[in-house]
């Protein structure tokens with residue numbers, strides 16, 4: 421017996437073939453966490469459901485539950501975010517975001533904030549795909565913060581001076597000013613970050629979600645933020661999350677000043 425129909429607002433993180441003519445979508449709902457929904461018959465040629473169940477679409481769905489599966493009854497698109505598919509970088513960034521969200525523990529407690537972060541990030545990627553590095557770094561840092569991992573940097577861990585340009589550890593959360601760095605610290609797991617980069621990291625935590633990407637950061641700092649936030653994800657989530665970094669051709673010029 422199918423359950424009573426349930427209406428949900430959410431965003432499609434993943435969509436894949438399931439059995440012969442069906443699809444399975446991974447759906448981040450605005451208040452019930454991540455669920456898998458089976459879409460019957462959407463694999464058939466000419467199926468309208470096929471184009472309505474692509475990744476990164478924000479939509480309203482009606483589902484019902486039979487056994488342990490949710491089945492799609494109705495779907496209506498709110499934003500298609502289809503422009504994401506016009507840029508390889510934006511698409512890779514959106515894929516990175518979708519993969520992190522679908523593999524994280526999201527329940528009714530943190531569903532709303534994760535959903536908002538996802539929707540604003542996908543929307544920004546579709547409107548300004550060239551800003552993919554900023555959107556990527558901001559997402560990574562805000563996401564880690566929402567999971568409870570993030571650290572804010574105020575002062576040098578050695579001399580206590582306020583930080584400008586400094587070295588940040590992606591393993592321990594420590595920060596050292598340029599005069600203290602090297603004096604009493606080894607060159608491991610640390611990265612040089614500009615003062616603007618430190619300010620941007622704070623902005624990614626403190627900002628109203630609507631203004632998350634409204635910050636100007638220079639090109640070099642953007643590259644550093646992308647590398648730094650990726651390494652923090654690697655350490656905190658014990659994985660390798662560098663799908664986007666693999667697309668950056670001039671990565672070496674930024675990693676050469678890496679100290680680790």
Ligand SMILES: [Zn+2]
Nearest residue numbers: 576579597600
């Ligand atoms: Zn210092």
